[in-house]
Amino acid sequence: MARRRDLKDQQRRLSAATWSVLAEHGLPGLTLRAVAERAGCTTGMVLHAFADKRALLVHARELLHRRTGQRADAAQSAGATPLDALRSVLLQAASETEEKREEARVWIAFLAAALADPALADLHRRYNRSFVERVRGLVAACRPEWSPARCAATATTLVALVEGLNTLAAVDAETYTDDAQRAAIDAALAPVRAPAAMNAAGVAPILR
Amino acid sequence: MARRRDLKDQQRRLSAATWSVLAEHGLPGLTLRAVAERAGCTTGMVLHAFADKRALLVHARELLHRRTGQRADAAQSAGATPLDALRSVLLQAASETEEKREEARVWIAFLAAALADPALADLHRRYNRSFVERVRGLVAACRPEWSPARCAATATTLVALVEGLNTLAAVDAETYTDDAQRAAIDAALAPVRAPAAMNAAGVAPILR
DNA sequence: CCCTTCCCGTAACAAGTGTTACCGTAACGG
């Protein structure tokens, strides 16, 4: 026995290198050699830590979800009221900072890769649904009188808005500034905030 | 002089083939040979119609925008009232049908390519801004009393929602059904529909 | 009918890809 390695740590480091390459050179620039160089090793070492390029992508995708999930956990538990928690979770998931915008670029690259790789597509679906589920729970906590269907619909809407903001801010940060994103999220939260929504006639109905 | 060709038509056909390949095999599967095969010709012919692979991508992106723009024009002019027009434009831009979801996949692939190609990124920004501008005009027509800033903010929000719906529906059509998308858009249109929005305290302020 | 003129398919090219096998080497156990 000699010279044991920390496989988990290597995989973590290589996943981080994958994010970095994706953020800088996009999906077409993601080669094993680029990842290796970014991680400060060789392609041989990469394929000793992962069986495949796909395995590397899958692991990097999983780790990205875990990271964003932990951040969402923190934001959620930091909110005093359910509404605060919901707002924090949504804002934190959007692209306020340049770092977040970089993460959005990585997310888009993974999404594009998922369109060609069923395994990645499965991950994307699972992770996005867990995010929707988180938001749905928070919406339900904010408005206990709402029907489950209405909570679910609101959650999918909010998630779509946030991911849309991320997607567009990744390429056009000028149009989708952090202020614009905050305003969009607050506007979308209005029905959750208000004691009752208004219909087209201006009458406030009781929605369940 | 002999044997003249219809260059424009060739380019159109090749752009269509590019969309088809992108929708089916994603960005990694977009090779000149795949495009040529889909178009029923050879790579030589492709590179006689376009100087470059990038030129092909740019042209295909431009044509995609023109097509969606024309569809938006039709939806817009079909609406009897400004609100109808706005709603039609947004719904038509979302992914109601499988054909639209395919288009969304193509859009995502172009977006991912834009993250590695400044020319495509420029196109993306320009096209997205023109869409925001279209929506902004319609919002202003719906609510003439709103300030330009409020119209603009509402427009960016609506566009982000629609593109988010497209993005998520492209991979998870089960969660983001056409009904869910319609509900999301209608919910987001509520403030435009209602004569006045409500603030957090439930009081209806006059917003300019 | 021939001849010119322009297409476009063929096929080669060099570069870069993921992947594999191999071997030097560094570190641990005795």
Added chain:
DNA sequence: CCGTTACGGTAACACTTGTTACGGGAAGGG
């Protein structure tokens, strides 16, 4: 202090990529 063993770097592999050069052949004009 040395031998063993796993680790990881080297380098080659087969393949695909975008791109280029060239030649056959079809269509039009005279």
